[in-house]
Amino acid sequence: MSERSAPPTPAEALAAALNAEYAAIFAYGPIGVRLSGSARTDARQAEAAHRRRRDALVVQLSTAGATVPPDRAGYTLPFPITDRASALRLAIEVEERTAAHWRAALAATSGSDRDQALDALVDYAVRATRWRRTAKITPLTVPFPGRST
Amino acid sequence: MVLTCAVVRGTNAQRIDASRHSRRNLLRTGGLLALGAAAAPLTACDPFGREEAAPRPPDPLRPLLDESLALAAAYRDAATAHTDLAARLTPIAEAHQAHAAELAGVLGVDLPSAGATPGSSTATDPDATIADLRQRERVGRDGAVTACAAAPAARAALVGSIAAARATHLEALK
Numbered sequence: 001m002s003e004r005s006a007p008p009t010p011a012e013a014l015a016a017a018l019n020a021e022y023a024a025i026f027a028y029g030p031i032g033v034r035l036s037g038s039a040r041t042d043a044r045q046a047e048a049a050h051r052r053r054r055d056a057l058v059v060q061l062s063t064a065g066a067t068v069p070p071d072r073a074g075y076t077l078p079f080p081i082t083d084r085a086s087a088l089r090l091a092i093e094v095e096e097r098t099a100a101h102w103r104a105a106l107a108a109t110s111g112s113d114r115d116q117a118l119d120a121l122v123d124y125a126v127r128a129t130r131w132r133r134t135a136k137i138t139p140l141t142v143p144f145p146g147r148s149t
Numbered sequence: 150m151v152l153t154c155a156v157v158r159g160t161n162a163q164r165i166d167a168s169r170h171s172r173r174n175l176l177r178t179g180g181l182l183a184l185g186a187a188a189a190p191l192t193a194c195d196p197f198g199r200e201e202a203a204p205r206p207p208d209p210l211r212p213l214l215d216e217s218l219a220l221a222a223a224y225r226d227a228a229t230a231h232t233d234l235a236a237r238l239t240p241i242a243e244a245h246q247a248h249a250a251e252l253a254g255v256l257g258v259d260l261p262s263a264g265a266t267p268g269s270s271t272a273t274d275p276d277a278t279i280a281d282l283r284q285r286e287r288v289g290r291d292g293a294v295t296a297c298a299a300a301p302a303a304r305a306a307l308v309g310s311i312a313a314a315r316a317t318h319l320e321a322l323k
Contacts, residue, residue: 007302099313106297106305118297118309122290125313129320139240140321143247145313147306 011066013108014057017120018068020101021054023075027094030077034087039134043091046127050098053120088135095128096146103146121146210304213296213311214252216289218261221245223271223285227278230271234278241318248311255304283322290315 008016028047035043061068081087102120109117125145132140224242228235253260272278293312300308 103306103309103313106309107302110302114305115298118294118312121309122294122313122316125317126320129317133321138236140237141240141244141314141317143244143314144251144307144310145317147310 008104008108010105010109010113011061011064013105013117014061014113015067015069017098017101017105017117018054018057018061020098021050021057022069022071024050024094024098025054026075027077027090030081031087031091031094034081034084036084039084039088042130042134046091046095049123049127056116085135088131092128092131092135092137095124095131096142099124099128099146100148208256209296209299210252210256210308213293213308214249214256214258216292217245217249217252217311220285220289221249223282226271227282230273231275231278234275237321238282241321244314244318248314251307252311255307279322283319286315286319286322290319 025047028043028050032040032043032047058068077090078093079086079090081090099121102117102124105117106114106121128142128145129140132138221242224238224245228238228242231238250260272281290312293308293315297305297308297312
């Protein structure tokens with residue numbers, strides 16, 4: 001992921017976060033199918049968190065008169081979901097990727113918009129840690145959540 | 150990230166150069182800023198109104214750097230005292246040390262060598278040790294969240310990642 005030379009506007013950063021939320025919601029469909037028990041419940045709750053932020057962003061961007069990017073019919077998954085292990089790996093990746101988009105929105109925003117971005121970054125970083133625990137992947141944490149390197 | 154640090158340093162240096170010839174104005178502004186910020190209650194009690202004599206406020210990221218170093222030391226000490234916890238605690242110690250290194254780069258200060266920062270005394274009971282570390286992470290996370298809200302754009306992402314990292318440490322120690 002390369003850094004842009006010109007910083008995005010708040011609306012551009014939030015639109016990018018919205019696209020990431022669309023993709024996350026899409027990904028949790030096939031993820032949930034491969035999980036059972038408490039892991040499936042966790043997947044439902046994670047998906048609900050992404051839906052809440054998606055809905056809030058749509059309202060927020062529309063109210064501000066900004067362009068609301070449309071949801072797409074499908075999103076390319078980074079690898080095929082064939083079993084529980086690959087579903088958990090994707091869940092970790094989904095949280096990390098959406099965290100990265102919200103992290104990118106921090107610099108572009110201030111005030112309540114930045115609070116909102118930080119809240120999402122923290123939430124998704126913690127969810128990624130929970131998924132690593134479920135998948136028994138160690139270490140459970142990364143030094144700089146949301147940073148690509 | 151090296152690039153980011155260099156850019157940030159360059160920006161600070163330019164600001165200092167640009168305002169060198171109006172140092173007095175800068176000092177006055179600093180005094181006024183302090184008046185409007187944390188020093189306000191103190192200033193109100195100062196019968197002599199000596200805002201200009203007040204020391205320059207420390208960089209707001211400095212407490213975050215000191216905290217990262219103290220947390221890294223606390224985790225290292227805990228990992229040494231409880232070897233069965235080392236696999237869980239060592240990556241977190243390394244994360245705090247990495248945060249300190251990044252913050253030192255942004256602040257343009259030298260990072261004290263590892264071990265120079267004394268950790269707190271480690272409890273003999275592993276559960277008490279974890280509880281103590283979690284409490285420190287909770288305080289640290291809240292401080293980083295506050296710092297992120299107030300940070301200039303160039304620092305917001307780094308401070309935000311530090312806040313998120315501290316939150317994940319809390320989760321990892323559950």
